[in-house]
Amino acid sequence: xxxxxxxxxxxxxxxxxxxxxxxxxxxxxxxxxxxxxxxxxxxxxxxxxxxxxxxxxxxxxxxxxxxxxxxxxxxxxxxxxxxxxxxxxxxxxxxxxxxxxxxxxxxxxxxxxxxxxxxxxxxxxxxxxxxxxxxxxxxxxxxxxxxxxxxxxxxxxxxxxxxxxxxxxxxxxxxxxxxxxxxxxxxxxxxxxxxxxxxxxxxxxxxxxxxxxxxxxxxxxxxxxxxxxxxxxxxxxxxxxxxxxxxxxxxxxxxxxxxxxxxxxxxxxxxxxxxxxxxxxxxxxxxxxxxxxxxxxxxxxxxxxxxxxxxxxxxxxxxxxxxxxxxxxxxxxxxxxxxxxxxxxxxxxxxxxxxxxxxxxxxxxxxxxxxxxxxxxxxxxxxxxxxxxxxxxxxxxxxxxxxxxxxxxxxxxxxxxxxxxxxxxxxxxxxxxxxxxxxxxxxxxxxxxxxxxxxxxxxxxxxxxxxxxxxxxxxxxxxxxxxxxxxxxxxxxxxxxxxxxxxxxxxxxxxxxxxxxxxxxxxxxxxxxxxxxxxxxxxxxxxxxxxxxxxxxxxxxxxxxxxxxxxxxxxxxxxxxxxxxxxxxxxxxxxxxxxxxxxxxxxxxxxxxxxxxxxxx
Numbered sequence: 001x002x003x004x005x006x007x008x009x010x011x012x013x014x015x016x017x018x019x020x021x022x023x024x025x026x027x028x029x030x031x032x033x034x035x036x037x038x039x040x041x042x043x044x045x046x047x048x049x050x051x052x053x054x055x056x057x058x059x060x061x062x063x064x065x066x067x068x069x070x071x072x073x074x075x076x077x078x079x080x081x082x083x084x085x086x087x088x089x090x091x092x093x094x095x096x097x098x099x100x101x102x103x104x105x106x107x108x109x110x111x112x113x114x115x116x117x118x119x120x121x122x123x124x125x126x127x128x129x130x131x132x133x134x135x136x137x138x139x140x141x142x143x144x145x146x147x148x149x150x151x152x153x154x155x156x157x158x159x160x161x162x163x164x165x166x167x168x169x170x171x172x173x174x175x176x177x178x179x180x181x182x183x184x185x186x187x188x189x190x191x192x193x194x195x196x197x198x199x200x201x202x203x204x205x206x207x208x209x210x211x212x213x214x215x216x217x218x219x220x221x222x223x224x225x226x227x228x229x230x231x232x233x234x235x236x237x238x239x240x241x242x243x244x245x246x247x248x249x250x251x252x253x254x255x256x257x258x259x260x261x262x263x264x265x266x267x268x269x270x271x272x273x274x275x276x277x278x279x280x281x282x283x284x285x286x287x288x289x290x291x292x293x294x295x296x297x298x299x300x301x302x303x304x305x306x307x308x309x310x311x312x313x314x315x316x317x318x319x320x321x322x323x324x325x326x327x328x329x330x331x332x333x334x335x336x337x338x339x340x341x342x343x344x345x346x347x348x349x350x351x352x353x354x355x356x357x358x359x360x361x362x363x364x365x366x367x368x369x370x371x372x373x374x375x376x377x378x379x380x381x382x383x384x385x386x387x388x389x390x391x392x393x394x395x396x397x398x399x400x401x402x403x404x405x406x407x408x409x410x411x412x413x414x415x416x417x418x419x420x421x422x423x424x425x426x427x428x429x430x431x432x433x434x435x436x437x438x439x440x441x442x443x444x445x446x447x448x449x450x451x452x453x454x455x456x457x458x459x460x461x462x463x464x465x466x467x468x469x470x471x472x473x474x475x476x477x478x479x480x481x482x483x484x485x486x487x488x489x490x491x492x493x494x495x496x497x498x499x500x501x502x503x504x505x506x507x508x509x510x511x512x513x514x515x516x517x518x519x520x521x522x523x524x525x526x527x528x529x530x531x532x533x534x535x536x537x538x539x540x541x542x543x544x545x546x547x548x549x550x551x552x553x554x555x556x557x558x559x560x561x562x563x564x565x566x567x568x569x570x571x572x573x574x575x576x577x578x579x580x581x582x583x584x585x586x587x588x589x590x591x592x593x594x595x596x597x598x599x600x601x602x603x604x605x606x607x608x609x610x611x612x613x614x615x616x617x
Contacts, residue, residue: 060574070152072437093153143450160369179311250377279322439548
């Protein structure tokens, strides 16, 4: 970045004679020094010639990458990534073996079963159909793995996929946290795999079958007025593969002669595709989680409800319930008569996957979840080209796609940071995890089993808890005002309700100023309601209470400039404006005279509320 720079040093002559500094221009004091420059954009601010922050571009770049590709990072992680460089870090992350959210969910559930038995007795707990591992146990497992896991890129991509290929606890799945965990594991283990394989697994997963109602989907029965359920057929096209409108490879709309968007499918296409997904049913039933070892007990009783279905095994085809005959699906596809139901499904999924819309449609969704809300057509085109061909003739290679997204000039080149249409709002959940991971939040027990019930009630976003298949926000959402007037979208702003915004401020205040519990992490059973962990802050055991480590920030509280420079790298990836820094420094200056801990916490509190943190650039 080229700029003209004029430095004016205003230093009293007495200091010039009396004081000797051991530091040097470029990494020294800025106290009592004024610097003017023709360009004050980001790290080119002239004062950084003196205070040394201009030498930390490798740290800010690392922090920026981690804001896109992880759930948050502490100072040591930022330094490590800065040393490795973006591509080496991504390659390292791609090589890390996955964990298992299902195993963690089982582990937590088994812990609580033992605790419940101690409180309530063996007969009251074991075999009680009302005491089951519901959604809360998956949520605890998700937080534990997210806070502890080194494979942050895989975790972040899995979460992005969970917001595209949505199932939710806000359904009958709330009774089956193990099924939710297994579905999430499927996305997590395939996060660096092939998108075609994900379509197979999603289609046949009984959790999705329950959520979008193609589990036990019957063929046409005119006499009894039964028609195949259309729910999954509609959403696999609209949300999982091709979208509503025909796209060019760069994501722009294809238009007819009158300038109207061309639809990808119509109602007839939905009706025909729905015939494909008939005949699928549970592979196995089990008896109300009677076997606490995690081995399902076969129960051959035709009770097709979520509590009784093994949600770990893919659905199987019951040919007698599958729609016979040919099916004429979207974009001229013909599924011939005489095939098995599974052959019909494979042909239909191949046909959808081969549709030219899939590459730009899914590329845009992933770019929006990781990097920016409004990627340029050129950015989309570059990523879509990799989606269509990873360089070895393979389509749908997510490992190659993720690298293309994160290493693209629009993701890495600092010139894009200043663009008004660049960046994205952090999702509320990302703000939470970013804060917790930045300050190494931990507890004595090592069980970071966050229930998130208060958070969910106040902020309305937890993993796998979207209100509908359309996620917490829609990719095309544009808040009224300047963003909408500029023709831009800002999907995450759909979560920014008045109540959620106020509640977030109050939560941060409680955490940082009042010093209340930062997580509802509990390994204690509820003494009043068997099957539900204890979730009030006051009753959580001391060893389970989670607290971040602010010691480094407290040590810097006497030097407001140094503290803000650290928080700038740690939380805002070098994007904190001079005005924000000055305002926070002025706010905490008096506090630091009396209590460094209060000053540091207030600085963190105000940084987390600032647009510099909320908007990821």
